Amino acid sequence: xxxxxxxxxxxxxxxxxxxxxxxxxxxxxxxxxxxxxxxxxxxxxxxxxxxxxxxxxxxxxxxxxxxxxxxxxxxxxxxxxxxxxxxxxxxxxxxxxxxxxxxxxxxxxxxxxxxxxxxxxxxxxxxxxxxxxxxxxxxxxxxxxxxxxxxxxxxxxxxxxxxxxxxxxxxxxxxxxxxxxxxxxxxxxxxxxxxxxxxxxxxxxxxxxxxxxxxxxxxxxxxxxxxxxxxxxxxxxxxxxxxxxxxxxxxxxxxxxxxxxxxxxxxxxxxxxxxxxxxxxxxxxxxxxxxxxxxxxxxxxxxxxxxxxxxxxxxxxxxxxxxxxxxxxxxxxxxxxxxxxxxxxxxxxxxxxxxxxxxxxxxxxxxxxxxxxxxxxxxxxxxxxxxxxxxxxxxxxxxxxxxxxxxxxxxxxxxxxxxxxxxxxxxxxxxxxxxxxxxxxxxxxxxxxxxxxxxxxxxxxxxxxxxxxxxxxxxxxxxxxxxx
Amino acid sequence: xxxxxxxxxxxxxxxxxxxxxxxxxxxxxxxxxxxxxxxxxxxxxxxxxxxxxxxxxxxxxxxxxxxxxxxxxxxxxxxxxxxxxxxxxxxxxxxxxxxxxxxxxxxxxxxxxxxxxxxxxxxxxxxxxxxxxxxxxxxxxxxxxxxxxxxxxxxxxxxxxxxxxxxxxxxxxxxxxxxxxxxxxxxxxxxxxxxxxxxxxxxxxxxxxxxxxxxxxxxxxxxxxxxxxxxxxxxxxxxxxxxxxxxxxxxxxxxxxxxxxxxxxxxxxxxxxxxxxxxxxxxxxxxxxxxxxxxxxxxxxxxxxxxxxxxxxxxxxxxxxxxxxxxxxxxxxxxxxxxxxxxxxxxxxxxxxxxxxxxxxxxxxxxxxxxxxxxxxxxxxxxxxxxxxxxxxxxxxxxxxxxxxxxxxxxxxxxxxxxxxxxxxxxxxxxxxxxxxxxxxxxxxxxxxxxxxxxxxxxxxxxxxxxxxxxxxxxxxxxxxxxxx
Numbered sequence: 001x002x003x004x005x006x007x008x009x010x011x012x013x014x015x016x017x018x019x020x021x022x023x024x025x026x027x028x029x030x031x032x033x034x035x036x037x038x039x040x041x042x043x044x045x046x047x048x049x050x051x052x053x054x055x056x057x058x059x060x061x062x063x064x065x066x067x068x069x070x071x072x073x074x075x076x077x078x079x080x081x082x083x084x085x086x087x088x089x090x091x092x093x094x095x096x097x098x099x100x101x102x103x104x105x106x107x108x109x110x111x112x113x114x115x116x117x118x119x120x121x122x123x124x125x126x127x128x129x130x131x132x133x134x135x136x137x138x139x140x141x142x143x144x145x146x147x148x149x150x151x152x153x154x155x156x157x158x159x160x161x162x163x164x165x166x167x168x169x170x171x172x173x174x175x176x177x178x179x180x181x182x183x184x185x186x187x188x189x190x191x192x193x194x195x196x197x198x199x200x201x202x203x204x205x206x207x208x209x210x211x212x213x214x215x216x217x218x219x220x221x222x223x224x225x226x227x228x229x230x231x232x233x234x235x236x237x238x239x240x241x242x243x244x245x246x247x248x249x250x251x252x253x254x255x256x257x258x259x260x261x262x263x264x265x266x267x268x269x270x271x272x273x274x275x276x277x278x279x280x281x282x283x284x285x286x287x288x289x290x291x292x293x294x295x296x297x298x299x300x301x302x303x304x305x306x307x308x309x310x311x312x313x314x315x316x317x318x319x320x321x322x323x324x325x326x327x328x329x330x331x332x333x334x335x336x337x338x339x340x341x342x343x344x345x346x347x348x349x350x351x352x353x354x355x356x357x358x359x360x361x362x363x364x365x366x367x368x369x370x371x372x373x374x375x376x377x378x379x380x381x382x383x384x385x386x387x388x389x390x391x392x393x394x395x396x397x398x399x400x401x402x403x404x405x406x407x408x409x410x411x412x413x414x415x416x417x418x419x420x421x422x423x424x425x426x427x428x429x430x431x432x433x434x435x436x437x438x439x440x441x442x443x444x445x446x447x448x449x450x451x452x453x454x455x456x457x458x459x460x461x462x463x464x465x466x467x468x469x470x471x472x473x474x475x476x477x478x479x480x481x482x483x484x
Numbered sequence: 485x486x487x488x489x490x491x492x493x494x495x496x497x498x499x500x501x502x503x504x505x506x507x508x509x510x511x512x513x514x515x516x517x518x519x520x521x522x523x524x525x526x527x528x529x530x531x532x533x534x535x536x537x538x539x540x541x542x543x544x545x546x547x548x549x550x551x552x553x554x555x556x557x558x559x560x561x562x563x564x565x566x567x568x569x570x571x572x573x574x575x576x577x578x579x580x581x582x583x584x585x586x587x588x589x590x591x592x593x594x595x596x597x598x599x600x601x602x603x604x605x606x607x608x609x610x611x612x613x614x615x616x617x618x619x620x621x622x623x624x625x626x627x628x629x630x631x632x633x634x635x636x637x638x639x640x641x642x643x644x645x646x647x648x649x650x651x652x653x654x655x656x657x658x659x660x661x662x663x664x665x666x667x668x669x670x671x672x673x674x675x676x677x678x679x680x681x682x683x684x685x686x687x688x689x690x691x692x693x694x695x696x697x698x699x700x701x702x703x704x705x706x707x708x709x710x711x712x713x714x715x716x717x718x719x720x721x722x723x724x725x726x727x728x729x730x731x732x733x734x735x736x737x738x739x740x741x742x743x744x745x746x747x748x749x750x751x752x753x754x755x756x757x758x759x760x761x762x763x764x765x766x767x768x769x770x771x772x773x774x775x776x777x778x779x780x781x782x783x784x785x786x787x788x789x790x791x792x793x794x795x796x797x798x799x800x801x802x803x804x805x806x807x808x809x810x811x812x813x814x815x816x817x818x819x820x821x822x823x824x825x826x827x828x829x830x831x832x833x834x835x836x837x838x839x840x841x842x843x844x845x846x847x848x849x850x851x852x853x854x855x856x857x858x859x860x861x862x863x864x865x866x867x868x869x870x871x872x873x874x875x876x877x878x879x880x881x882x883x884x885x886x887x888x889x890x891x892x893x894x895x896x897x898x899x900x901x902x903x904x905x906x907x908x909x910x911x912x913x914x915x916x917x918x919x920x921x922x923x924x925x926x927x928x929x930x931x932x933x934x935x936x937x938x939x940x941x942x943x944x945x946x947x948x949x950x951x952x953x954x955x956x957x958x959x960x961x962x963x964x965x966x967x968x969x
């Protein structure tokens with residue numbers, strides 16, 4: 001049987017406000033436990049919440065960026081449940097009157113298609129604290145530093161149909177909130193957390209199947225794996241004639257396993273009701289404008305500009321514009337020379353691959369866009385070959401190298417290309433003199449085969465030139481000599 | 485000195501006839517010798533009070549005293565006091581020492597008033613007789629001479645009894661459904677519940693957030709005005725507090741009442757009211773007519789729905805407000821919890837009293853899936869209608885007058901076995917909280933030697949008019965000066 005996959009996401013985004021949503025405590029990450037928890041955060045008796053205006057402004061900025069309606073009357077509700085990391089015994093959140101209403105995001109896919117993912121709504125709420133299970137001798141410690149950190153929870157419509165679309169959307173959203181400056185985007189610290197709702201239905205059917213929710217995925221890779229895992233699990237059950245149980249599941253990325261956390265029957269009755277300590281917040285035109293003027297260039301606009309300004313193709317422009325920091329890095333790189341396509345290739349190729357391999361963010365990279373741009377400029381003007389450039393890149397990245405610009409490294413490592421035609425011709429003559437059989441073979445071959453065989457001469461040529469010969473010029477000279 | 489008002493004591497201090505240290509000592513001694521029979525205090529802060537009195541005398545000597553500098557008073561034990569145990573009348577908080585002051589506590593501190601201690605109250609302000617306190621019931625000074633042990637009303641019964649017994653001239657209080665007005669009436673003193681939002685709730689332990697309001701208790705209306713001058717005002721720490729200017733409530737006390745339009749809500753003069761009580765209230769209204777007031781009957785058509793709506797909304801809010809008492813961070817924790825669930829259930833089972841548990845259960849039920857619309861939502865709609873009743877009434881009249889409670893102070897234990905009868909104690913006071921309007925209780929006579937209160941209800945933020953009306957009445961009556969018999 002063929003199945004349609006239906007995916008919807010819920011994304012918790014920590015807002016980068018300096019203080020908490022209902023108290024004046026700092027939101028900085030990594031402090032000693034409970035040093036950033038005030039009487040309000042500890043839910044001491046008689047304390048009251050006071051809303052943080054900046055959290056509302058950030059939420060409105062998000063709403064504007066996803067083409068959404070802004071909720072003009074924003075109401076907070078209490079979601080009641082007992083847990084030690086929830087000090088009041090309820091979470092202050094929004095149920096019926098969220099600050100951000102329906103909107104949408106257009107996502108570019110690798111095959112060139114564009115996918116529209118509708119936003120159902122996004123609401124403001126407070127984050128919980130953390131339970132610490134290690135180091136307390138069989139007991140559990142509670143750290144309330146995170147309690148009260150402002151979040152927007154973004155809920156999409158079930159508009160995604162495979163892992164690729166879901167991950168592409170997630171990446172786009174990550175880039176969006178980072179570009180807006182409303183979230184630091186650091187997924188390893190939980191600044192963005194994804195819950196994935198998945199259901200299957202027979203291909204072409206209009207009826208949605210029973211869904212499961214996989215919670216708290218904090219990397220794109222885990223998200224992709226978790227979706228694949230859950231789709232496979234559901235297919236196995238359905239094809240064995242079983243039924244999907246509506247439940248919340250936890251995915252373990254290290255083991256590629258998931259387990260049930262709670263079923264629908266075990267779900268809490270949260271007894272939502274409007275929080276009587278907080279009056280409805282009225283968002284007027286002036287406030288929306290105060291958010292609108294803070295909007296930076298957004299990824300979609302940036303993509304259009306990259307295509308126009310640098311002549312990039314749609315896909316490269318899309319990849320480079322999604323994340324504000326990567327986009328800025330690219331613009332630094334391209335600013336050192338004129339070859340935008342080459343700069344794009346290096347930023348998306350060598351540089352991005354290296355970040356992924358070392359699990360680093362753009363901000364953590366040991367090289368700057370300017371450094372890479374200088375290198376790209378040397379490739380463009382034939383000073384260094386691409387093979388040589390990779391060595392330069394390596395040296396720039398490496399911490400045990402004291403030289404920090406491409407020219408110095410090229411000089412130091414002797415990677416300068418020889419482009420003197422006379423010198424290169426002498427090397428070609430020398431090498432060809434020792435390869436009569438190969439020459440004969442080449443000259444007997446047809447046009448198609450020749451293209452392949454010419455590569456056989458390049459190795460010895462590069463070796464003879466100690467890697468410094470300009471490969472393009474070598475090829476030209478070879479073709480002239482061999483075809484003669 | 486014990487029979488003098490705050491205004492009088494302030495003048496005595498200013499004239500130098502007595503020092504705050506002497507005055508404070510005198511009241512502390514009275515508490516020490518007398519309070520055994522009333523149990524109106526949970527905590528007496530003798531050392532702190534004496535230190536504050538000394539500082540107040542120094543401040544007065546330095547020439548920068550306020551009306552309140554050096555005047556003794558007490559706080560209801562629902563207001564958090566930095567460094568002083570604050571219990572809300574509960575075992576749950578019997579060991580709780582807040583590291584912060586409630587805003588109104590800080591206000592009185594800044595004004596130089598000398599707090600003698602924390603007064604007894606129904607547990608988490610849930611009760612109308614002060615019998616639900618973990619620290620034992622409070623006994624009303626009235627009726628004691630006959631050997632009777634009567635309730636002082638609740639939940640601010642400790643504050644009311646302490647004032648009636650001349651242990652303090654004034655005390656703070658709170659009112660969620662009548663908790664200032666009913667004990668004031670039953671103890672023969674004057675109390676004011678301000679407009680919702682007039683006084684900051686920061687640091688006041690929550691019962692039902694949309695109804696709770698801090699207020700004043702003293703023997704005279706003038707003293708209530710002096711207290712409200714200190715307590716009222718916007719507080720950035722309470723986003724439900726009203727951001728509007730605060731008048732000097734003493735400035736208008738002496739305005740004549742000629743032409744004051746008084747409405748008598750017919751629903752509040754029903755057959756639920758003790759006829760002798762009704763007579764006292766009507767006599768008081770006649771005094772107002774003599775002072776120039778124009779009296780007419782008005783209607784609050786949804787009055788009979790108030791108790792039902794209140795006993796959905798207040799417990800619903802309480803059920804969430806009291807969730808924080810879980811044994812994790814502060815307050816009572818059960819011995820040797822086996823696991824998290826055991827910690828929660830035993831801490832709360834052992835830490836809360838029966839009335840509190842009853843209201844948590846009612847509130848949890850009313851908010852549950854499948855019942856929310858029928859109870860909570862319906863009650864909120866009723867609340868709107870009740871608000872509208874008052875808005876309409878105040879288009880016709882300036883103030884409303886009614887009894888405060890259906891009967892005078894009853895004997896301890898008389899109503900504890902029947903919660904619904906107890907809830908009916910608040911039948912004339914609860915609608916005021918649902919609407920959020922201000923109201924006072926003013927001593928207006930006696931029935932069988934027990935005090936009767938007159939309720940004066942005002943329009944939103946019209947506290948000055950209420951205090952003016954009460955003060956003028958007290959110029960022509962002396963019910964508020966009677967000593968408990």
